[in-house]
Amino acid sequence: DKISSIGMFEHLGLANHAAYFSAVHRLLKPGGxxxxxxxxxxxxxxxxxxxxxxxxxxxLIKYIFPGGEVDTIGMTLGNLEAHGFLAYDVENLREHYARTCRLWAERLQARF
Incomplete structure (x- = not known):
């Protein structure tokens, strides 16, 4: 009925996005x-x-997501719609994540 993807999409690689969204759509029950x-x-x-x-x-891909690839919101929405999904809400947490990364870096540097 429900599927969530949190913290792993960046590690798929851009070339695998279509196959990924196809699989999620296939596995999700209608109305899920x-x-x-x-x-x-x-x-x-x-x-x-x-x-x-x-x-x-x-x-970003060297220090934050080694080996990962990051797309844009537009690319993600386009892929979702192309694979049969309907987006109901999009939220940008950029400012929050920038603070999180800054605090991580400060704490890491404080230990060395």
């Missing part, structure tokens, strides 16, 4: 609820520009 929680990055106009891996993105 899917909760999708993921870290995203800001879209930068075109998909090509967005998918460029600039310095901030390289730092």
């Amino acid at each position: 609820i899917y909760l999708h929680h993921a870290i995203t990055r800001r879209g930068k106009g075109s998909t090509r520009t967005t998918l460029r891996k600039g310095a901030e993105y390289k730092a």
Whole structure:
């Protein structure tokens, strides 16, 4: 009846998103609820520009999500809709997560 994905989507790789959403949709009962929680990055106009891996993105996948790939909210919503999902709510927790990362870094540095 319900499926949730929290803290793992970033580790799938962009090439696996379509297969992932197809599997979730297939496993979910009709009328069921899917909760999708993921870290995203800001879209930068075109998909090509967005998918460029600039310095901030390289730092993210090196220090925060080693080996991961992060898409945008727009890419995620497009994939969800393409695989039969209807998005009822989208929430951005960017400011909260920025604070969380800052506190993690401060505490890590305090121990060295």
